Amino acid sequence: LNAGFANYTYNQNKKLHRFLTKNAFLNLGHPFQPFILGQKNLAPRLSVLLDIPLVIFGENEAEYGNAIEDNEKPTRDSKYYSAEVSIKDLVLGGVSAQELIDKHQFKLSDLEAYFPTSPYEIEKTGMEVHYLGYYVKWHPQDVYYYSVENTDFMPNDHRTEGSFSKYSSLDDKIDWLHYHTTTIKFGIGRATYDSAQEIRNGDITREEGVALIKRFDGEFPQQYIKDCCEYMDITLQEYHDAIEKFRSPHLWDKVNGIWQLKKPIWKEKI
Structure with missing residues (x-):
């Protein structure tokens, strides 16, 4: 503004x-x-x-x-x-x-x-x-630097949950839920999107991207989950119950009570 x-x-x-x-x-x-x-x-x-x-x-x-x-x-x-x-x-x-x-x-x-x-x-x-x-x-990183230098844009002062970046997709607290639901439905989350783009732009290697996905993708959006549940007028348990309806069975297995991807990218051979 x-x-x-x-x-x-x-x-x-x-x-x-x-x-x-x-x-x-x-x-x-x-x-x-x-x-x-x-x-x-x-x-x-x-x-x-x-x-x-x-x-x-x-x-x-x-x-x-x-x-x-x-x-x-x-x-x-x-x-x-x-x-x-x-x-x-x-x-x-x-x-x-x-x-x-x-x-x-x-x-x-x-x-x-x-x-x-x-x-x-x-x-x-x-x-x-x-x-x-x-x-x-x-080039997202160049656009980020330009925005910081020429506008009032400010990145997070910490890593964004579900990824490794500090500046991407910070429009709304619902962003965090959006990427979490994307992970549940499609098996890919915020770290996958960020890594794929940085690999294409030559900022990181594929091996680095896969390691980042393994470490951060699908991380629960703890920072804003309370705010988002209050905004939607639901309890945290209702959130968990609702989201399980959309978990894709062809992508996920429950192993020892924990949901795991059947074919995570870090186990794929290229």
Whole structure:
């Protein structure tokens, strides 16, 4: 905010966002869904309202596992933020938008920040979403140093749980739960994402990355678990009970009462 640019700041209905986060976790094992939907959909929606035809995001999601061919073009496919759908077809956090309005008394205007923008409005404005990472070499460590030197960005003063970094994905306390649920569902966590990117960028070797994954991946998010449970209005036991519903049986075995990956990367032969 102190970098020398005028800006619009949007504050969502906090009661709604809290409700959606809880239900996204309990119903989908995905507590970060409301945050991501707002993050991806709000900027295109504002661009249409303000008649601004260009929206710029940072790096392409292909950096984190989306189709690698997405990196071959500068724009985000409009299917990620634009659709012509009825409110009866929209579901947030596993709850239909119609139910959110009729049963839970939320307003349509509060929900719209999470909705895709109409293709007609996109076409009328001529709006496109571009990735800065297509035009500027996207090296996370370099971006981190630039941010520290030119903005008010501050890293953690300690290692982030589940990984070895201090600056990646610190947007929200729910980030910690997001990566923990990702580990449960897919067998890969924050250290896997961070290591894979640093290996590709030549910052560490594959052997170093595998060692970091073995040491830190899947670490329980102890630092913020109490805050997150209070935010979602659930107990810690309810958190554990809910998350086990999403543990993928083809990825995990319970050995002497402890869940272990069936095929961890450090046991893979290359």
